Amino acid sequence: MDPVRPRSRDEFKVALICALPLEANSVLSLFDHHWDEDDGNPRIGKARGDPNSYSIGIMSGHRVVLAHPPGIGIIAAGTIAAFCKLSFTSIRLALVIGICGGAPVNNGIQIHLGDVIISTGIVSYDFGRRFSDRFEMKDTSSEVPGRPNLEIRGLLSKLATTRQTGRLRSAIYSILYQLHQGSDTALQYPGTSKDILFPANYRHKHHEPSKCAICAVCRAKSDPVCAAATVSDCHDLKCNTRKQLSRPRLTGSHQLFPSPNVHFGIFASGNSVIKSGEERDRLNEDKNAIGFEMESAGVWDIFPCIVIKGVCDYADSHKNKEWQ
Structure with missing residues (x-):
């Protein structure tokens, strides 16, 4: 029996934001149920003037709305989040989901392609002052994204425990194993030789x-x-x-594919793609950034937010799209 369709947009508490169609495809495949707008049932609709496109459904027992941005970057993500908040006024949590660049090491622990990074905070790496000889990031409390709210900080503390992180890794590996057995070659593990x-x-x-x-x-x-x-x-x-x-x-793994690790840390977010290993390492050293992406800074101050992204490159000049 299909779940009861929501009667209003106020029944949605979780928003999902994916910048790329390939990211949205993966998220939509994890919906337990879809409520399509052309299924003959009353429309959920959206607020007057909202230009966004949405997919709605159930994921792990939660009614969720997936917002589809028109493009990548902080401005596009911020705009879509603002209109989403206008239409779905009861959202308590936004998840920015997708792919990112990753630093090779997080507090002595290796980060590999395919690992998952969950945000504990963000920094805006291209927000600052440009001088003739250098760039200075703004870092005063009134100019940078704030820390997550109390509820999110508590949730992250729970997820970071050995027990919960182990459960996350097991769940991720189980899903990846099922995908690996499927016929969709786009979802196949590229192999450790490509990492x-x-x-x-x-x-x-x-x-x-x-x-x-x-x-x-x-x-x-x-x-x-x-x-x-x-x-x-x-x-x-x-x-x-x-x-x-x-x-x-990588060299010590005998599994079909290595079980992805889950890392908690800072995302560096900006409107430019980082393709420099030296710039990546500078942000890692100066700001403790371990993930690099282009959307979360636009969403962070609009919704209570967690960024969850898979590492598809090392944010260096050798990056390619094979791991996306």
Whole structure:
């Protein structure tokens, strides 16, 4: 028997925000029930003037609304969150879900592609002052995103316990195993051989001097690489895999695919994609950021918010879309 359809938008307490269709596809596949607007039942609708598109349904017993942004970035996410709050006035929690870049290490614990990061807070990495010789992030209390509310902080403390984190990992592995048995090749595990981490200063460029005059003289951090290199993969550029850093967790795994770890930490959020291992490491060292994404800063001050994202690259110049 299908669950009773909500009579009003006030019955929804949880909002989900995904920037990309591929992120929304994964979230929608986890709905226990969908209430489509064209199913012949009374429409849930939205507030006058709200341009957003929504999917509504049930996930793990909760009535949820998934908002579909028109694009990526803080502005798009903030706009869609503001209109969502106008239409769904009883939302108590927003989950920003999707993919992100990740720092290689979190307090001595390795982070790998496919791991999950849950936010304990965020920093806006491109909000600040641009001088001729440097950029200074604004960090005064009146200018930065605040900390999560009391209820969310308590929930995060519970989830971070050994028991709850273990349960999360088991649930994630179970879902991934089921997906791996399916026929959708887009959901198959790429393999540990594709989880490659280079030193932060190892540039993504043509490594055969005869292939490109610009890349041939690229030696210092400030030296440019050619435009073609920025959109080419490591195989085509002949990036030396012998330069990759050893990751004991990967080499020691005998599972079909390693069980993803769950990490709790700070997300760095901004309107620009970070494709620099050195910039990633600077934000990790200065701000303790372990995740890098482009939406949460727009949602953070509108809804009580938790960011949950899977690591699909190391926020360096070698990033590609294979793990998305």
